[in-house]
Amino acid sequence: MAKLADVAAAAPPATTAQSPAASxxxxxxxxxxxxxxxxxxxxxxxxxxxxxxxxxxxxxxxxxxxxxxxxxxxxxxxxxxxxxxxxxxxxxxxxxxxxxxxxxxxxxxGLSDVAVTHFAPPQGIAVVVFGSVVFYFVCWLTLGYVLPGTPIWSFLQAAFPGGPRLYRWLVKAIFLPVLAIHLAECYWFHRTRLQRHGIEAGTGLWWTWIGSLFFEGICGFIRFDAIVAAKKKENEGKSH
Known part of the structure; x- marks a missing residue:
């Protein structure tokens, strides 16, 4: 949080009779x-x-x-x-x-003196993690197209260990655990990061962070903490 300025500081002297100093x-x-x-x-x-x-x-x-x-x-x-x-x-x-x-x-x-007011997109390994999770949910959403006789069925028979039947079983089996883990991460991120650093639930900034965190997980925590640390250092520099 930026240090509160001296709200009681003296105003500059008035230059004309028509511009008296503010009280x-x-x-x-x-x-x-x-x-x-x-x-x-x-x-x-x-x-x-x-x-x-x-x-x-x-x-x-x-x-x-x-x-x-x-x-x-x-x-x-x-x-x-x-x-x-x-x-x-x-x-x-x-x-x-x-x-x-x-x-x-x-x-x-239970709030911090550091307010986060912007979103930082994922970079590096976080992009890979984000893309991997997106890919999994695409696989789950397209399970209805993985049927005998379709090109994807033939592709999985040739390329996926265990073939298309194991692929379908695996994608279905891990759906609820994956969803639960990522929702839990979002809840914890809101409670321990967003709420504490002044990002109100339901705002555009909140949805942007939560949406990204859902797919990237721990990488989002690390990036957010880095923003907070940088702001703390900046504020400490201003106070000296």
Missing amino acids: PRDRITAHMNSDHQRELSLYLRHYAGLGQSAAATPWLKDVTLEGMTIAAGGLSGKEYHVAFDPILDSWADVRPAVVEMARVSRQAL
Whole structure:
């Protein structure tokens, strides 16, 4: 997660009487709405008790030294008050307060401070694994065409050890185990990777990762973990 910027930093001096400096309240709300939608969603989930879907597209309506008013579902959504505890003494206290609240929210929700926002396609051996699993399911889907007298039947008699009858039996026999293993991998990937790193179930990004993971298995875990590790290193570099 990108480090929260100094939301209480002083604005540049106004150049004309018609362009007065923005108030601390305005600067904070603009900054949070622009750069920290994920944190606003976390506040709603942890402090207001909303579910992930209900807390989507949050909007910071107002901020005072007593707390934040956040709308769930966009600017016109239902408003929730998230209090600062204790009440702040000055605007300079807002940044450390929201940083700590984000940390507490992530910890309580079992989330990471690293958010993955893109999909990386399989490469190298992962492509081979992906293609092999796709090929197996094609074999299963086309079993109805493997019949005596067909060209594929003749081909399997000549090329497949055990012939077409063993081929049909083998493809059928391993279908349920293969399906169960790959569905279990998808479930575990969602629970331990996608959900933890901010990819909401049912979104386009979620379906892309899950669809790829179904066919490539462990290779997808390795690639996703590499993305997380790279983002952590990048964030650590920014903090120094």
